[in-house]
Amino acid sequence: MSQDYLTVSALTKYIKRKFDVDPYLERVYLTGEISNFRLRPNHQYFSLKDDRAKISAVMFKGAFQKLKFTPKEGMKVLVVGRITLYEASGNYQIAIEHMEPDGVGALYQALAELKDKLNREGLFNLPKKNLPRFPKKIAVLTSPSGAVIRDIMTTVQRRYPIVQLVLFPTVVQGENSAPSIIKNIQRAEAIGDFDTLIIGRGGGSIEDLWSFNEEKVARAIVDCPIPVISSVGHETDTTIADLVADVRAATPTAAAELAVPVLSEEVLRIKEKQSRLEQAFLNQMERKKARFAHVKESYIFRQPQRLYEAQTVQLDTLKQRLQQSLTLQVHQKEKELLQQTARLEQVTPKNQVAQALQTVTYLDQRLQEQMNNYVEQKNQRLKQAINALDLLSPLKIMGRGYTYTVQEKQVIHSVAQLKKEPVTIHFADGTAQAQITAIKKEED
DSSP states (O other), rough: OOOEEEEEHHHHHHHHHHHOHHHHHHSSSEEEEEEEEEOOOOEEEEEEEOOOOOOEEEEEEHHHHTSSSSOOTTTTEEEEEEEEEEETTTEEEEEEEEEEEOOOOHHHHHHHHHHHHHHHTTTSOOOOOOOSSSSSSEEEEEEETSHHHHHHHHHHEEEEEEEEEEEEOOOOTTHHHHHHHHHHHHHHHHOOOOEEEEEEEOOOOTTGGGGGOOOOHHHHHHSSOOOEEEEEEETTTHHHHHHHHSOOSSHHHHHHHHHHHOOOHHHHHHHHHHHHHHHHHHHHHHHHHHHHHHHTTHHHSSSSGGGGGHHHHHHHHHHHHHHHHHHHHHHHHHHHHHHHHHHHHHHHHHHHHHHHHHHHHHHHHHHHHHHHHHHHHHHHHHHHHHHHHHHHHHHHHHHOOOOOOEEEEEOOOSGGGGGEEHHHHHHTTEEEEEEEEOOOOOOO
């Protein structure tokens, strides 16, 4: 019996046509959680999922540009679109024409506002506490029945089995989760001997992780004196607890790896350091021994007196220089003493009196000489004046034969003064009386 075989392309086209013409698939209303979302420059490709199934989704550029929000991984949305078949792969998908948040829009808004508030307060930029390299005791806050504690225990047992893990059973989802987280953080603080604190849970939707976005949980983590590692959700999930914790781990396994070192590697490293230390010590001992042997053969130990030869010569030189310096200083001081003695003798009252007497004697001699000279000068001048006066004396003139006539007690200088009366004629050696009988005046 002859049978017609369809090609894969023909069957795919047939099914695609069924999808395209089915009125129930022409406009479909779906609700689901966004998965595998990565923002692309043109069309957006991602998935919608719920607890039991997943469907591929495409949103073309024109429809995506009309959105009033930015889709994020894990966001629940309401979408309107049509079901199509992509012929190249044979996969069916929903081409979304319209999308809006499904009930979590308020949560995203609240989360954004809380992040902005805490960021303004500086909680995200506080100095981070360093994780201890070799912890002794670690507190783990998570559900006792989840995979998180198993992953942490397995990793710690494999890497660093000597550390003590203490589980604080914690509600990590639902209404009572935030108080449970805060209570266990405070319990770990009260115990006080924990080196590290790990807060962890698995992935989930924003509602499932919401307790780790609570402000009171964030402040409890910030106030915790113990270094905190946050491992909440998957690698793409970022909660406020992750932002305020001292260290953020992508997975619980990563949190355990960050919290503890690998014991075998540390032991090996210690052994290597021990070996290097021993070798360094032995090398140093060999060097010290060689140096000791060399020093032992030194002339200093064979002839110790040579050790002080240079110092002895230097000491003698210094003693000689000291003696010379002292002698020079003594001579200098003696010279200064003589000078000061001489100056003192010059200023003593006895010397001053002697000098004053010498000065008085000298001045007295000078005065006597000056007086004699003065008297001599006066005598000379007197003799000169006498001689000059004698030369001008009328008696001197009269001694040469001159006379002068007096009439009526007046010296007669001219014949005009004469009267025919008696006159007295004065000679150099006496006087004579005469009578004027005639007066004759010579004509000019």
